[in-house]
Amino acid sequence: MAGIGALRLVVDAKMDGVVMRRTANRGPHRTTAAGVSYKPAEDDHLTRFSMRVIRGSGRGRRARVLCLGDAESKGDAVEDSEAALQATIDKSKKVLQMQRDLLQQIAERRKLVSSIQNTSVAVTNPEEEQVSLEGKKSDRSTDTAGVKYSSDDIRPPTSYAPPPKAETLQTTTSATGKVFDKPASSKTPTSDVGFAKQDKIENSKHVQSENLPTFFSTSVGTSASEPDSSEKINFLNNRVSSKDIHTEPNLPVLQGDDKKPPLAGLNVMNVILVAAECAPWSKTGGLGDVAGALPKALARRGHRVMVVVPRYGNYVEAQDIGIRKRYKVDGQDMEVTYYHAFIDGVDFVFMDSPVFQHMESNIYGGKREDILKRMVLFCKAAVEVPWYVPCGGVCYGDGNLVFIANDWHTSLLPVYLKAYYRDNGLMTYTRSVLVIHNIAHQGRGPVDDFSKVDLPGHYIDLFRMYDPVGGEHFNIFAAGLKTADRVITVSHGYAWELKTSEGGWGLHGVINENHWKLSGIVNGIDTQDWHPSRDVHLKTDGYTNYSIETLKIGKPQCKAALQKELGLPVRGDVPLIGFIGRLDHQKGVDILAEAIPWMMGQDVQLVMLGTGRDDLEEMLKNFEHHHREKVRSWVGFSVKVAHRITAGADILLMPSRFEPCGLNQLYAMVYGTVPVVHAVGGLRDTVQPFDPYSESGVGWTFNRAEAGQLIHALGNCLLTYREYKTSWEGIQRRGMSQDLSWDQAAQKYEEILVAAKYQW
């Protein structure tokens, strides 16, 4: 009986730890390349397997296929059948053991839940709550895992934490003034969230115990260095124990008085920020700055925070942690390894692969297909980092976990999280937040590109877009925006602009459909790197550190050092104007170019730093060539020169056509450098125009991205510089006194992360 109906396959496959058994018409399932089963659109009886993912050691591949009913091999078959039967029995025993372990785990979690419920009664006592929320000393506090700790030994929790009771949630909300920003369309009333979610946690664990710890199955291979699956199972069980929470050596560093509870209070979470670049290791622009600084601010609030970024070069701080994984990308087997560094309370995880190496100066370069491959690999691997990459000995796991993806490059992460995990009842409580830094870049391509991202067929609808410019196309950003639980953009102004046809760049429809999950949070700045009093680039070559107290001495010294370094006449009285930015359409360097003839008629000096479009680089060089006594053009990417211009210039020009947030104007203000900006996006949000009547404001703005408007604003600025010294100094001092650090912004991020956590 070799017919299909009689065919029984026993596949003992140690392929990615997947055991496949054919079962009679139990419903079609297929596997994604990541090894997770899903239901194909069409029934294919030849490949109709129910796939049960047992474990993920996957060190080798061996498959024996026994076709019962094949007369010629009957004798062998019987032998093989016995062996297979024995193997099956052995495996079943292991499975049973694992199920027992999981049931034990569920029992422990139930205990935790009841302890939380007891604790929440205590927390809702208004007096006690007040004390704890204000960070004042209380005898005992409770972390989100419901673990009691004394005020002498307060550390943020690092692992699974069931949500508090609904009453606790509400109390916390009102006491902190935070709003759990629930969408109007949300089906679960806020007051039910805690309980509803708790039930689902329990249910989900039962589901997992039936399906077994399938999260190990998704990679296509592992290295010899990887612990075997049984170790991993134990490891996972351990990760929920309160013992680990307290012995974990790699907790976020609480700054200042470390006896205070985490600022995040009960909202402490595990946060994994995933970005294509991260300063200081890799940076092409503002995304790198944000990825380097926001996580540290979240860690200061008590969250356990990881950054995952490609390893483009050899970074001295990062150590190889011996984890190797293999992933299929467009049919190609690719290996990644991981490097780790723990800095300022943050786990930086660098993903190494030949496709990333030596790309630091060309991160988004190469053919479209190659960029796509890099991002597919990066996102596929990044979503599994919480399972495979131990930081300080302990993986993050999925408890209280939220991913923060950034721009189109990592927009596949929310999609993979959904397709490979959440659709399969896994990582059910893990959330993803997508941050829009710049919607002008979307990861567009022909619809055929869908075949390269390795997703179930019906996912194509998330990617397929049409607009008059691109026609029908494949759009990665669109899929990320639709799939992420929350979307953040980097200013309020830009959040508004994204909804317009001019500002949405073809995605305004998607943004409007998902408007309930969009929030604007203005970026902060890393005041360790960017502050005139500690800037490392001001310590040599005649520059000096300065502060608001020493502004009048320090800034002129930096100006003189800059003039000297650039070979410009060293003059204190001439206004020195700076421009720093990518040379492209967005930054409006061509608008600045139109204003050059007028500017050259003024007694000014101009220094421009930028790299980008060849024609614009050429234009900059020409300006210097034609106005050597007044203009310097630095074509290239130099962090040191950027810092020195920010300190030495009097005025910073930003004629950007659009600017989601803009960091340079923030840096400028902290350095007492006065911004003149097009009032758009984040520039409008952050540069309050100078009002001579009330002596308020921190710079000048103009309303249309036109040379005439720029000239008008710059003219007023120059007049004030020359004629109204006291007003000028007031503008500088107001700019310098603002708190532009990440701390406030991080608190707002936290609110969104928590809202995502309780969103169903």
Ligand SMILES: Nc1ncnc2c1ncn2[C@@H]1O[C@H](COP(=O)(O)OP(=O)(O)O[C@H]2O[C@H](CO)[C@@H](O)[C@H](O)[C@H]2O)[C@@H](O)[C@H]1O
């Ligand atoms: N030639 C050069 N040499 C050295 N340094 C250079 C440089 N050119 C630019 N830089 C630096 O790169 C950063 C650029 O910051 P922007 O805010 O202008 O970001 P960008 O437009 O890249 O990113 C997007 O993301 C950020 C972050 O969210 C948003 O602020 C922004 O509006 C959005 O367009 C600054 O740190 C700047 O000093």
